[in-house]
Amino acid sequence: MSVLVFVESKDGKFSKAAFEAVSYGNKIGTTTVITFGDASDDVLAGLGNYGASKVLVNKSVDGKNEQQLTRLIHAAAEATGAETVVMIQDQLGKAIAPRVAARMNAGHISGAVALPDTSNGFVVKTYVYSGKAFANVKVNTPKRVISLVSNALAPVATGGSASVEVFNADLGDAKIKVKEMKSQGAGVPLPEAELVVSAGRGLKGPENWGIVEDLAKALGATTACSRPVADIGWRPHHEHVGQTGVAIRPNLYIAAGISGAIQHLAGVNSSKTIVVINTDSEAPFFKAANYGVVGDAFDVLPRLTEAINKFKAAQ
Amino acid sequence: MKLLVCISKAPDTTSKIAFTDGNTKFDENGVQYIVNPYDEWYALVRALELVEANGGSVTTITVGTAADEPTIRKALAIGANDAVRIDAPATDPYFVAKQIAEYAKDKGFDVILTGKETIDFNGAQVSGMIAEILDLPFVSLAQKMEVAGNTATIERDVPGGSEIIEVATPFVLSAAKGMAEQRIPNMRGIMAARTKPLTVVPAVSVENATTVVSYELPPAKSECKYFTADQMDELVAALHNEAKAI
Numbered sequence: 001m002s003v004l005v006f007v008e009s010k011d012g013k014f015s016k017a018a019f020e021a022v023s024y025g026n027k028i029g030t031t032t033v034i035t036f037g038d039a040s041d042d043v044l045a046g047l048g049n050y051g052a053s054k055v056l057v058n059k060s061v062d063g064k065n066e067q068q069l070t071r072l073i074h075a076a077a078e079a080t081g082a083e084t085v086v087m088i089q090d091q092l093g094k095a096i097a098p099r100v101a102a103r104m105n106a107g108h109i110s111g112a113v114a115l116p117d118t119s120n121g122f123v124v125k126t127y128v129y130s131g132k133a134f135a136n137v138k139v140n141t142p143k144r145v146i147s148l149v150s151n152a153l154a155p156v157a158t159g160g161s162a163s164v165e166v167f168n169a170d171l172g173d174a175k176i177k178v179k180e181m182k183s184q185g186a187g188v189p190l191p192e193a194e195l196v197v198s199a200g201r202g203l204k205g206p207e208n209w210g211i212v213e214d215l216a217k218a219l220g221a222t223t224a225c226s227r228p229v230a231d232i233g234w235r236p237h238h239e240h241v242g243q244t245g246v247a248i249r250p251n252l253y254i255a256a257g258i259s260g261a262i263q264h265l266a267g268v269n270s271s272k273t274i275v276v277i278n279t280d281s282e283a284p285f286f287k288a289a290n291y292g293v294v295g296d297a298f299d300v301l302p303r304l305t306e307a308i309n310k311f312k313a314a315q
Numbered sequence: 316m317k318l319l320v321c322i323s324k325a326p327d328t329t330s331k332i333a334f335t336d337g338n339t340k341f342d343e344n345g346v347q348y349i350v351n352p353y354d355e356w357y358a359l360v361r362a363l364e365l366v367e368a369n370g371g372s373v374t375t376i377t378v379g380t381a382a383d384e385p386t387i388r389k390a391l392a393i394g395a396n397d398a399v400r401i402d403a404p405a406t407d408p409y410f411v412a413k414q415i416a417e418y419a420k421d422k423g424f425d426v427i428l429t430g431k432e433t434i435d436f437n438g439a440q441v442s443g444m445i446a447e448i449l450d451l452p453f454v455s456l457a458q459k460m461e462v463a464g465n466t467a468t469i470e471r472d473v474p475g476g477s478e479i480i481e482v483a484t485p486f487v488l489s490a491a492k493g494m495a496e497q498r499i500p501n502m503r504g505i506m507a508a509r510t511k512p513l514t515v516v517p518a519v520s521v522e523n524a525t526t527v528v529s530y531e532l533p534p535a536k537s538e539c540k541y542f543t544a545d546q547m548d549e550l551v552a553a554l555h556n557e558a559k560a561i
Binding site for chain 1: 338410438439456475478479481492524530535539547550558
């Protein structure tokens with residue numbers, strides 16, 4: 001079976017999510033990658049280490065233009081005869097995967113968490129109801145597009161190397177113009193983060209976030225927050241995780257001073273391990289937690305940071 | 316300005332998620348359906364604000380059965396001028412997108428708005444598919460939108476920052492938090508909604524591209540293990556040895 005995987009490089013590099021998508025493709029069939037931008041040939045060939053046999057790169061497309069990216073992916077699928085297109089369920093993937101599917105007359109699996117089961121048709125497990133359940137979705141069309149959530153399947157290094165070819169196609173006009181971009185600074189974006197430290201109203205004020213950042217720094221984690229904290233301006237909105245904010249699925253989610261309202265849980269309950277720190281032993285979040293500490297964040301967080309530092313030093 | 320807002324129903328956020336018929340159907344027993352919050356709070360309300368400022372009309376469109384009419388009337392009560400229901404159960408995103416695109420293709424809508432996703436399937440699929448079928452630009456996860464003449468300026472967060480986009484109408488947009496504030500319909504709105512036009516349109520024939528074969532619930536979480544503030548080394552050891560999270 002021929003598979004096409006679409007991934008995007010940032011600052012000349014590919015993220016772990018990209019390696020996951022290439023590995024996922026490689027488990028389904030012979031995998032070609034389509035990408036764009038200015039990553040070096042060495043970096044592109046390096047996708048072979050996760051199972052790509054060939055990497056197609058377009059150097060001219062404007063990565064902000066989703067209609068053009070859609071045409072690029074479609075053209076690459078036609079050129080390689082791919083029946084299955086794999087993408088990452090991130091912001092860009094959410095914008096273009098449905099377009100690619102409609103263009104290819106393909107069924108689209110949104111939010112895949114497992115490899116396809118081909119014992120009876122082509123069935124893929126996806127998350128639904130904000131992570132409260134899974135659906136096994138069967139694709140009825142000969143072609144299909146799969147959007148893979150990050151941190152679902154670990155990338156597998158194969159030691160291979162891929163050939164690299166420039167790929168051009170008729171991409172049509174650019175209809176969207178980005179006028180201005182504001183950067184929030186470096187760091188792993190929340191949806192891709194493996195480790196997340198989050199805090200809520202229990203921290204009592206924005207001036208107290210140092211203890212949260214210290215723990216995040218000790219772990220190498222990304223910081224997040226609850227909705228009320230973002231709404232009152234203690235923390236930037238892009239840190240808000242939950243139903244209306246960012247949905248995350250890290251390996252470890254540490255939440256301090258967050259009670260665990262159902263809307264918050266909807267954004268974080270796909271985390272593999274949840275640690276909850278709260279003064280209120282009745283906080284609903286403890287029901288969703290793997291590990292709990294009933295205690296004051298101001299007392300517990302510095303102690304946890306110290307224990308993490310000690311653990312890291314001993315490694 | 317002529318705006319089309321896609322409205323879907325969704326189970327209330329506090330609904331218990333369970334399945335029946337050998338895990339093939341969502342258990343609707345005791346479930347309260349609401350207008351999908353992203354469709355209502357953000358897409359619909361922003362569309363109403365734009366029309367209040369610039370003139371024009373807001374039409375809602377729903378692919379669904381007669382059982383969807385209470386949620387459609389709610390959207391009318393909030394202020395939409397009229398509503399369209401494509402008479403078919405919403406079984407597959409491509410099916411739904413195709414129905415909406417088919418209805419919208421020759422009506423001259425300036426913007427087709429949706430919520431960023433429904434809170435049941437979380438697929439975020441329909442808007443992009445409508446855009447592709449109609450060959451229109453699509454701006455996903457918009458948090459602010461202003462329209463002047465035939466140019467819209469849209470702000471949204473992107474990984475690592477935010478951006479301001481300019482796009483000419485017509486286009487498709489999915490709305491995220493920040494676009495508008497929820498509006499509670501008043502009694503006058505609710506009364507008026509009863510007599511606002513709700514046109515039922517037969518569905519066009521489209522094969523479902525996907526079918527849900529079965530549902531499953533995640534494995535039950537093991538009991539929460541508690542540590543005291545003095546046991547942080549033990550917690551770290553558990554995170555390393557047991558959870559393998561660090």
